[in-house]
Amino acid sequence: MSTQRGNTARSRPQxxxxxxxxxxxLHDTSHKTKLINNIHVSDVCxxxxxxxxWKIKYKKYKPLTQPKKxxxxxxxxxxxxxxxxxxxxxxxxxxxxKCCQVKEVVPNVPDxxxxxxxxNELQQILQSLPERKRRTFIRYMNKTKNSExxxxxxQKDLASKLNKLNVDDKDSDIDFDEFDSDxxxxxxxx
Ligand SMILES: [Zn+2]
Ligand SMILES: [Zn+2]
Numbered sequence: 591m592s593t594q595r596g597n598t599a600r601s602r603p604q605x606x607x608x609x610x611x612x613x614x615x616l617h618d619t620s621h622k623t624k625l626i627n628n629i630h631v632s633d634v635c636x637x638x639x640x641x642x643x644w645k646i647k648y649k650k651y652k653p654l655t656q657p658k659k660x661x662x663x664x665x666x667x668x669x670x671x672x673x674x675x676x677x678x679x680x681x682x683x684x685x686x687x688k689c690c691q692v693k694e695v696v697p698n699v700p701d702x703x704x705x706x707x708x709x710n711e712l713q714q715i716l717q718s719l720p721e722r723k724r725r726t727f728i729r730y731m732n733k734t735k736n737s738e739x740x741x742x743x744x745q746k747d748l749a750s751k752l753n754k755l756n757v758d759d760k761d762s763d764i765d766f767d768e769f770d771s772d773x774x775x776x777x778x779x780x
Contacts, residue, residue: 614649625653631696633670633677638689642688663676674688730748
């Protein structure tokens, strides 16, 4: 009989399986959780990536409050929680920056947040420029899009270029060659 008294041991499989996926922000819509959920785990191997993503998903992830010392160069250059090596050293040694093993790592994609910030910041100056200079700058920006430069370096570079264009505003015969040598074939492009 299935209704045997006192027998609480379950012999059938769980009737109601969890239908929806676990959501860590169901009751928590704080800014911090949002930020952590947006973290793109990179510069680590596939296995370490899973470990960190698991922590993010189940809210075990504790972001660093200040940069940590890199096990390789011993500088305070580790900015991501659970990583033990800085991105730079990881790249040079071609290892995972978490387990330090020679493995294929997940590449870093440019931080969207950073890109937007860069755009907004420069956008204002850009808007104040005459059309021609604006195009010069945009072309320069596109040209350097895939450069190996770090985002901060690139931002600095773009800002200085833009400022230069801005400062030279009154001089209509600005030397564009300084920025882009093939600037003259403007008409060959559509
Ligand atoms: Zn390092
Ligand atoms: Zn690893």
